Amino acid sequence: MEAQISALEERELEIMYAIDASRQRFKTAEAELKQNITGHESRIASLSERTTSLTSELAEVSAELATTREPIAARVLRLYDRISSRQMPVCVPLSGGKCGGCHLKVSSEVDSAARSKANDDELPTCDQCGRLVYLES
Numbered sequence: 001m002e003a004q005i006s007a008l009e010e011r012e013l014e015i016m017y018a019i020d021a022s023r024q025r026f027k028t029a030e031a032e033l034k035q036n037i038t039g040h041e042s043r044i045a046s047l048s049e050r051t052t053s054l055t056s057e058l059a060e061v062s063a064e065l066a067t068t069r070e071p072i073a074a075r076v077l078r079l080y081d082r083i084s085s086r087q088m089p090v091c092v093p094l095s096g097g098k099c100g101g102c103h104l105k106v107s108s109e110v111d112s113a114a115r116s117k118a119n120d121d122e123l124p125t126c127d128q129c130g131r132l133v134y135l136e137s
Contacts, residue, residue: 079123083131092126093136100136102129 069077083090092100094114099106106127113124114135124133 076123079125079132083125087129087131089131091132091134094124094133095136099126099129099131099133101131101133102126104128106133 080090087101089101094100094106094111097105097111104126110124110127110133113122114133125131126133
């Protein structure tokens with residue numbers, strides 16, 4: 001019986017040492033996690049500040065864009081918005097009768113419209129890609 005009691009006491013001591021070692025590993029892991037959490041919280045705070053800054057900057061730029069677009073005719077803005085939603089750049093030079101965007105030859109009508117500055121009502125566009133063209137000087 002004494003041998004069994006001694007074996008159980010040894011087993012109990014081993015378990016207690018294992019528990020102590022586990023507690024130490026837990027405390028180390030907990031400290032590491034708290035440090036990680038603190039780092040992530042500071043990153044979240046800086047990203048939140050950046051979001052606020054970018055939101056205010058976006059509002060300023062949107063207001064400036066609206067002010068800039070006011071004097072332009074609605075028809076021209078619709079044309080520009082339609083082209084810019086598909087391809088960039090919107091305005092390309094016309095050189096040698098070729099569009100600077102798609103590099104294809106444009107019709108003589110588009111070429112003469114780009115050369116004529118008297119008709120500001122009509123904006124010349126490439127027959128192929130639809131971009132606004134202007135005569136390159």
